[in-house]
Amino acid sequence: TFLCKKGVYYLFYTEYTEIGEVSVRITADDTCVKVHRNGACRSTVEYRPGVPCEYAYQLPYGELIMTADTKEISCGLSKEGGSLRLSYFLDIHHEIFENELTIEVTGKDEEYEDA
Numbered sequence: 001t002f003l004c005k006k007g008v009y010y011l012f013y014t015e016y017t018e019i020g021e022v023s024v025r026i027t028a029d030d031t032c033v034k035v036h037r038n039g040a041c042r043s044t045v046e047y048r049p050g051v052p053c054e055y056a057y058q059l060p061y062g063e064l065i066m067t068a069d070t071k072e073i074s075c076g077l078s079k080e081g082g083s084l085r086l087s088y089f090l091d092i093h094h095e096i097f098e099n100e101l102t103i104e105v106t107g108k109d110e111e112y113e114d115a
Contacts (some may be wrong), residue, residue, distance in 0.1 A: 081105035
């Protein structure tokens with residue numbers, strides 16, 4: 001599902017992993033992206049350039065403490081869809097991984113609001 005309220009975009013989908021289903025909610029605008037996961041794993045992380053975010057990634061067999069350090073957000077979403085791109089570093093137990101995430105949204109969702 002894809003919708004917009006007051007200039008903030010909302011994406012909802014389900015991931016199917018080896019450990020089970022995970023419901024994902026993403027909220028995004030030009031300056032911040034928040035990703036909430038709930039189900040087989042749980043976490044909430046806020047991606048904001050220049051503001052590192054420490055968070056717990058909870059799995060059935062334990063918890064990982066991670067820090068996301070966002071380099072760039074590119075929010076090219078509109079009511080027709082578009083793309084959302086994140087570029088960030090992820091610190092897991094002092095090992096640094098460089099990541100990019102791109103989400104493409106195609107088609108207009110009936111729940112889009114221009115409010």
